[in-house]
Amino acid sequence: DAKTTQPPSMDCAEGRAANLPCNHSTISGNEYVYWYRQIHSQGPQYIIHGLKNNETNEMASLIITEDRKSSTLILPHATLRDTAVYYCIVRAHTGGFKTIFGAGTRLFVKA
Amino acid sequence: DAGVIQSPRHEVTEMGQEVTLRCKPISGHDYLFWYRQTMMRGLELLIYFNNNVPIDDSGMPEDRFSAKMPNASFSTLKIQPSEPRDSAVYFCASRGGQGGVPRETQYFGPGTRLLVL
Numbered sequence: 287d288a289k290t291t292q293p294p295s296m297d298c299a300e301g302r303a304a305n306l307p308c309n310h311s312t313i314s315g316n317e318y319v320y321w322y323r324q325i326h327s328q329g330p331q332y333i334i335h336g337l338k339n340n341e342t343n344e345m346a347s348l349i350i351t352e353d354r355k356s357s358t359l360i361l362p363h364a365t366l367r368d369t370a371v372y373y374c375i376v377r378a379h380t381g382g383f384k385t386i387f388g389a390g391t392r393l394f395v396k397a
Numbered sequence: 398d399a400g401v402i403q404s405p406r407h408e409v410t411e412m413g414q415e416v417t418l419r420c421k422p423i424s425g426h427d428y429l430f431w432y433r434q435t436m437m438r439g440l441e442l443l444i445y446f447n448n449n450v451p452i453d454d455s456g457m458p459e460d461r462f463s464a465k466m467p468n469a470s471f472s473t474l475k476i477q478p479s480e481p482r483d484s485a486v487y488f489c490a491s492r493g494g495q496g497g498v499p500r501e502t503q504y505f506g507p508g509t510r511l512l513v514l
Contacts, residue, residue, distance in 0.1 A: 318501075329401075329488050329505025330440070373440075379501050385430075387440040 290374045295392040298368075304361040306391050308374030311355040317376045319350060321359045322387070325370040330387070333359065333372075364395045401506035403489050409512045415477040418509045421470055422491030430503060431464055431474050432488040440488070446472065479513045486510050 291309040298304040310319065321333040334341055334348045336357070341348045347360040361368055373390040402421040410416055422429045430445040444454040449466045457464070461480070466472040476483055490503040 320502075324440075327508075329490070329508055330503075331505070332502045335499060335502075377501075379499075385442065385503060389439055 289386075290376060290388055292372075292374050292388065292391045294389065295394065297394045297396060298361075298364045300366055300395055300397050301363055304364040304368065304393055304395065306359040306361075306372050306374075306393065307356065308359070309356045310374070310376045313354050313376050314378065316378045318379065319348065319354075319357050320375045320377065320385075321346070321348065322373045322375065323368075323370040324373070324390070325367075330373065364393075366395050366397060369393060369395045401489055401491055401504055403487075403506035403509050405509060406507060407510045407512075409514065410479055411514050412480055413478045414513075415475065416479045416483075416511060416513075418474040418476075418487050418489075418511070420472045420474070420489030420506060422472070422489070423493060423504055424470065426491035426493035426504070427469075428492035428503075429466060429472050430490040430492070431472070432490065432505075433485045434488060434508070435485045443474070476511075479511075481513045484511055484513050 318335050318337050320335040322330040323333055324330045334343055334346050336348045336350050338350055338354055350357045371390040371392050373387050375385055377385055404419045428447050431443040432440050433443055434440045443456045444464045445452055446466045462476055464474045486508045488505050488508045490505040492503050493500055
């Protein structure tokens with residue numbers, strides 16, 4: 287699976303959009319971009335995933351660049367409860383099913 | 398569904414003792430994963446099962462660790478003998494889609510916080 291690079295931490299004001307970047311320059315054509323988050327003392331939670339099109343669900347939006355070498359997770363109206371570590375992962379839906387979690391981005395949402 | 402269930406939620410033991418962590422995956426999920434999380438090493442995959450069969454145990458740190466899945470609704474991770482460096486949060490996850498979420502999505506349990514003194 288391709289590796290990802292994320293900033294170690296970010297701040298966001300409550301009510302504003304949080305934009306979390308992820309670089310995955312070695313992504314393969316069959317690899318998807320997944321985002322999970324881990325709120326303190328809980329297990330990681332799935333947020334969203336995509337292959338090459340932008341995706342949106344009730345939690346977030348995922349913007350993937352045309353060359354697929356980077357992506358951005360957008361939390362449109364961040365709340366204090368969105369304070370967590372956000373993991374960007376790339377993996378294929380075939381072959382082995384290892385999911386490698388990197389260090390992630392620690393997002394602090396401030397009042 | 399109650400989600401992935403893990404027990405105990407907290408465990409404190411002394412070095413040299415046997416520790417058994419338990420996991421009940423989400424019904425209908427065919428993959429089960431065991432992870433360990435520490436501040437130093439982050440979230441590490443230890444082992445995963447497919448249809449109760451261990452597929453990849455390359456992440457198991459050493460022979461003191463063993464995992465079993467006797468049936469589709471139960472798995473254990475055992476450490477014998479335990480050491481202080483085994484102190485960590487151990488997560489169990491199962492894989493499967495529901496409600497429009499892709500089948501490749503992993504659902505994590507609340508974790509077991511292990512402290513070995």
